[in-house]
Amino acid sequence: MPDQDAVSQIRAREAVLTKPAGSLGRLEELAEWFGSWRPLCLDQADICIFAGNHGVLAQGVSSWPANVTEAMVRNFLSHGAAINQLARNADARLHVVTVGNLVASGDFTWDVALSSEAFLEAVSTGYNAVPAGCDLLALGEMGVGNTTAAAALSAAFFGEDGAYWAGRGAGLDDEGVIRKAQAIDRALSLHGRNHAPLELARIYGGWELAALLGATLAARHRRIPVMLDGFVVTAAVAPLAALHQEGLAHTRLAHNSHEQGHRQLASRLGFVPLMDLNLRLGEGTGAALAIPLVRAALACHNGMARFSDAAFADENERKTMK
């Protein structure tokens, strides 16, 4: 649970820093959040991308073929993707983890996405992927078809139908979006919503979504703050909120994705995204962009002078400013 003593200390210091109270807005919130989990020192930021493939792709729910997942993993490993540039820009380490050997999960329109064994294997892969020494974990994903899984999972947890949650993903046309919504509706008819949170994750999720769940749980146990990315990452960790009211308290949502459904999902989980840059790429790109914001928040909290410090030491000013 968040360390309330640390929060009190942080608030007390914020109140005497050389600025009008509250004037750093969400930076102050970020410092308080980070400090409620660990000391206010961000030496090592890690970005973990989990990659997996999806059986539901057979339903024509993506404009890209499954082999693009593997091609993008190669692209990550040869430093050619957007996230590679953003990781360097944020002075963060990038880790790429393939889940389920990139074999497609089950097609949840007529099967479950993962067997119980496969689900636990994927969760464990994620759980063990959080690097040693990590002070801030940013999460990303790659998996052709995974916005369909995210939409189905959102529908399973929060109601509404396929059309409500299905968006264009990586560039689907209008007919594709209809196919996607219908695939989700078929899955909901088949499996229903009346299952335990982890069971919903297993039925409707997929390899990399289960790994994201595991990584977020590991971070909680190790008191590592987590920066969430877009629709898929947010949907993947939703089961933790269903399991415990404070299950996502160690996470923040980096941005509002352009992908339909993300804004609603964020709202239902109580997240207020830090940014809204019309991103819809995944890979952890939004989360990576938020790392400099966390660094900025900590730098201000730790580095700013207090009103009692030198520049304000003139007695008259002290009186008038306090």
Added chain:
Amino acid sequence: MPDQDAVSQIRAREAVLTKPAGSLGRLEELAEWFGSWRPLCLDQADICIFAGNHGVLAQGVSSWPANVTEAMVRNFLSHGAAINQLARNADARLHVVTVGNLVASGDFTWDVALSSEAFLEAVSTGYNAVPAGCDLLALGEMGVGNTTAAAALSAAFFGEDGAYWAGRGAGLDDEGVIRKAQAIDRALSLHGRNHAPLELARIYGGWELAALLGATLAARHRRIPVMLDGFVVTAAVAPLAALHQEGLAHTRLAHNSHEQGHRQLASRLGFVPLMDLNLRLGEGTGAALAIPLVRAALACHNGMARFSDAAFADENERKTMK
């Protein structure tokens, strides 16, 4: 004017980078904007803070006394302010320029803010303050009372009354906001709105606002992209938009300030802020936070692989992805 050939080249490259077209949203816009003014290389980012004092303070429009401007300048010089931490975090140089020797401008409720000579002196100070080698200029300000000047200037350019534009500034209470709105209304009654843009800047602005205008003009002449900060900076450069339809094309608005009036002012100038973090500090803090976003945009555009590059070289994938 923006270099349209450069824009075409940037768009052509964006189209073949390894991501769905348009999926980097506003980062793509930022790269295009930056590249329309200078090569896509951000070696040196400079933050210029202009500081000045305001005669209108005599009308009880701020909760802080005038000597806080000087104290904050000392704080900047001793690295104790928020902007010092954010400049370091953004790997930017920080420059602090006092304007008008921190002597208060005229009180525009019964006088003009600046004489013609003082106005030109302040503009020139700003014009000459833009550092050599600057690739991106972030603007900030410090001046107790300057949100009153910004509000008056906004009212002069865009209509509406004092109550519409007057906010809490650095922490004004309800009565203070009413005093502030009334002071603006008195000034509008006295001077009116029917003046040339530079004359409005001279009457309602002040030392640091005129310097911000000068710096933004210098940046235009030297093709340096400018990142604007909050309400005061935005109001200070509004005359350039009134002088020429494309007068602010080399600028972008870093964030939406929590200060009342900024959202409306941004909208009337056609800006869509990059961030909304509830900041209301000034100093260029919002602009500084946007510098990593510009670096990120350029890093993606310059560093990403194309679909024809190695990771995607398999002929089958090339065919299916193009």
